[in-house]
Amino acid sequence: MAGPPPPPPPFSFGNGTFEVCMALPPKINSVGIWENQTSPSVILTYSLPLLELQMLLIFTVTHLVYGILKPLGITLFASQMFAGMIMGPAVLGKIESFRDIFIRNELVLQVIDTTAGFGFCIFSFLMGVKMDARLALKTTRRAVVIGIVSLLCPLLVSIIVQEIYKTPNQSERITIEYLVGVVTQSVTHFSVVAWLLGELNILNSELGRLALSAAAVSDLSNIFLYKCFTLAGYWKMSPSLAVGWAGATIFYLFLLFCVFRPWMFWVIRTTPEGRPVKGVYVVIIMMLAFAYGVFTHWLDRSPLLGAFLVGLAVPDGPPLGSTMVEKFDGLANGVFLVIYVTTSTMRVNPTKMLADLSRVRFTCILVIATFLAKFISCLIASCWSRIPIRDSLAFSLIMSSKGIVELSYFSSYKDSEVLSDETFSMLTLVVLVNATIIPILVKYLYDPVSRKYASYQQRNIMHLKPNSELRILACVHRPEHVSALVDVLNITYPTKESPNVVYALHLIELVGRDSPVFIAHQKHKNLVVNSYHHIVAFNQYEKNNWETVTVNAFTAISPSKLMHEDVCTLALDKEVSFILLPFHRKWSVDGSIEDDNNVIRNMNCNVLDRAPCSTGILVDRRRKLFMSSTSTYSVGMIFLGGKDDREALTLAKRIARDPKVKLTVIHLIADEDSGNFIDWDGMLDAEVLKDIKQNDNSHGCDVKYIVLVSKHGQQASRIVQSIVGDYDLIIVGRRYGADSVQTMGLSDWSEFPELGVIGDLLVSPDLNCRISVLVVQQQDFIDS
Incomplete structure (x- = not known):
């Protein structure tokens, strides 16, 4: 799936010997600027003050750039890359004092790069936690077709282009560099698509769900193909080496998914409902992620891969997955990811890239051909699925998007000396252009809010025919909402001639996963979710009004800012006449205000603005x-x-x-x-x-x-x-x-x-x- 960069192929370059001089013990903490009053800059010879200054400069530049570019529709990730370009050798890197802070010597780079790598290891772990691997296994035929086509078509086209333009004296290293570019441009990564959809607030739209499913299929297919080619490469080198590698991989996966994952489910079962997971379990899982990173590094694999797979083994959603995300997501995304993206982009050197124009020209041809093959194949497949042309264009752009995963690929390959400075710079600029243009085009082409929930007929109580059934969508957030909503449903006086059809929707905030979930409990009766008590209460209401009330229960797990889309979509699909919402304020038994929930209030306001039928807000004062x-x-x-x-x-x-x-x-x-x-x-x-x-x-x-x-x-x-x-x-x-x-x-x-x-x-x-x-x-x- 959309994991960290795969390991480099079984080739190596640059086996030279480097001599590095360093002082032992290393100078880490200074006593402050007063250590040498005549030269306060002496504190920059210590690694911790220097790191703090580097982080301060990175955050200052990235936020200034984002503040300028945000009104233009530029995303935060693209702004961070632009900041990295500004801080690189092309702009600020020309200033000597700035070079002293960031690139004075190899040790300076090692400290900031190690910090960024450590942070991205946590981010890779969280990518696995938030990913629902089952999405690729229970998806529709349409998503499977699009996912496979979007991977194979650009892969074949790019290989053909490479063979056409291949020169007789082309070195093996250049061939591998182009192969890296081909693979990264052909794959659609789940995490990149989920991030883009979340940035555009279309994560749980119909188009967003299809894109997530297709990306999951593409990612899973990519991992399968990659493992097959890697095994074939090792087999060609040495059959015993291939068998050993395969055995170590199987043991690695067996230990992770057959030992540690069941233990995580035991942690979930022993955690009381509504209580947080014990801190000791959180620490054990994080230590396990780092240990597996060391293990994969020992197997000549990227340590990011180990952390990602441990995250994939963590059951997504509450209580365990949501706890891991709540504790580490802010640190990983708000601090370490900014450093990683910026420092990775700072390594781009345009002057070296322009030194060989023939390679630049060929790389551009290869990238454009791969992009067009992917875009056109997705467009044809989506039009074949009877998706409107405007939505098909937006969907094809989403499936062609690039982001943090591709950048991590290139950084990892450059660290392994698989990619040269020239190729790394060109491919990173491709990611920057893609991440800048595609979100703007998708936002222009696909607007799920405008007229999405407009109905073609009157859907309200006033225009119902006499003695017709009343369809009501009752929304529940918390257990105390159920009794109040059922009270109102009871006094609507359903009869055999004028029955009630109630759609009970339990809304849960999406935490600890990337993909939203919508569950129809009539179709998934054996599925265990946190909606059990709500379902029982509404089923009891149906039994108490036998033959006059029909209840259908649903659960929607989505981001708080997109909950209203689940409500409006269900109301539109079920031809509901009345949506019943609970008020966001909670009163105690003595009448005092106990709680104000802004998530519920914002959702209510959004539903009132977009509802395809009449709406009611019930203020329950505990009477x-x-x-x-x-x-x-x-x-x-x-x-x-x-x-x-x-x-x-x-x-x-x-x-x-x-x-x-x-x-x-x-x-x-x-x-x-x-x-x-x-x-x-x-x-x-x-x-x-x-x-x-x-x-x-x-x-x-x-x-x-x-x-x-x-x-x-x-x-x-x-x-x-x-x-x-x-x-x-x-x-x-x-x-x-x-x-x-x-x-x-x-x-x-x-x-x-x-x-x-x-x-x-x-x-x-x-x-x-x-x-x-x-x-x-x-x-x-x-x-x-």
Whole structure:
């Protein structure tokens, strides 16, 4: 899969002897600039102060470059490479004082390079942890075809181009250099694709999931081919050497996946639910990663490969994989990866690269031919899969993207002296150009947000046919959300003639893996996830309402900033009429605020902006709605007018069909309105209020209609304060951005715009009550 750079081929170059002089014991810590007041720069003769200065310069330059290039759409990785070019021999490297800091002698380079290599070893381990290897084994036929085609086509084309332009006197080293370029340009690496999709916020889009699956197949195929060619190379040199290498590799993998991986599952089983993994286990796993790195180095393999495979053996996701990522991801990505990318790019020397123009020309031809072969093959395969042409172009660019994995390949090969300075510089510049242009083009071609969730029909409660089924998507984040949502579902009064179809979606934040997961529990009944208790609760709700309620349970594991896409996509696919969301604030039993979850709030706001149907946010104030089969409860509905209020009133009418419900509609009017409706919205309001005004109890509904006058927001606030204690649940329309005389001035004090002015007033701590609130927004837009 997208692991660290593979080992160099069984050839060696540069077997010369180097003589290095160093002082023992080495000078590490200084006593400060006052050690030699006449020459404070003496502290730079110590390795630790010098390393700190190098890191400070790297972070300063990279952040300045990123701040300048970010508005242009340049990614952080490309900005770090640009910073490395600036700090290299072409720009700042020409300044003597700067050269003294970074390239004064070999020992200076060794310290910073060792630090970067150590950090990238941790990063390689985390790449393995976050990778879901099963994705390549349970993917669709379309992803398998694209993954294999995207690997074989550019590989064959590049080999043909190399044979065409091969000169009779071409050295073996140059041939191997070109072979390295061919392989790295042909493979699509899972980690690079996952990073690009995450950078563009399309990780769990339909196109993103397909790209991840195809990249996983391509990566797995690449490893298989590489191992076969390596084994063949060793067999050609010595059959006994090949057998020994194969035996050591099998023993290595057996020990890792048949001994240590089961032990990791034991760690997961012995960790109490909701509790963190013990620190001693985290330390053991990290030490195991470094030990395996030493072991693979002893086998003449890159130590990064050992760390990566240990990470691959760690079960992804919570609790173990997420713990490893939480503890080390910030350090690896925020510190060591920046140093690694920058110092690797600093080794690019354009002057040496231009010394041989014929090689530059041939490398450009080879790279362009490989890129076009990969791009065109992916484009044809995706169009064959009936993907729209614009999305196919974006998908082909994603599959052709290059990044940190390719850069690590080239750095490793240069350290092994497989690549010359010229070839390394050219191939690194290819990665830089690719990482700069492709994200901009993909962002231009593929916008999953714009009109993605626009529906071609009315999907709301108000436009449902009489006695038609009501499809509701109930979203759950935490266990305490379940009971409140089930209470509201219970009072919607499903019957055999008008049943409820409930889609229960448990949303889990993606931590400890790269690929998002979406599980339909009807198809994967034996799959064990953290949604077990939520599924049981909704299944019990279905049993309590047999033949009137159907429940389908789902679990979505995705990044917090992309959770709304899972919600909107499921609502669109299942033709849902109403999405029910929990409020982000949690109250304790005594009514005090216990927790504010901004992840839930951001998701709710994104759903309100993009939902393909009507949406409701339930504010649970710890007041039980559904006490028993004989108890009654009061529901209030505050009506001001507008489409959101009409949708909320339609839902309130459906609830009022329950004989145990007493519904009161409080109609707030301005003094000058006097109940006369003169505009189109007013006429629609009058129509939806007609049967409420007539107090039509023909269906057994207990409905009361009250008209109250509010001339301004302060008066509306007093009205709300006077009625909140009379009800168990109050339903209101969101009415976001709708100005009215009745609520004038309240929006200036609104804390939660997603609830509207009345909803925000009802959840204010100033009311000091435990009433629950349901804020309703009608479907926002329809594709015409």
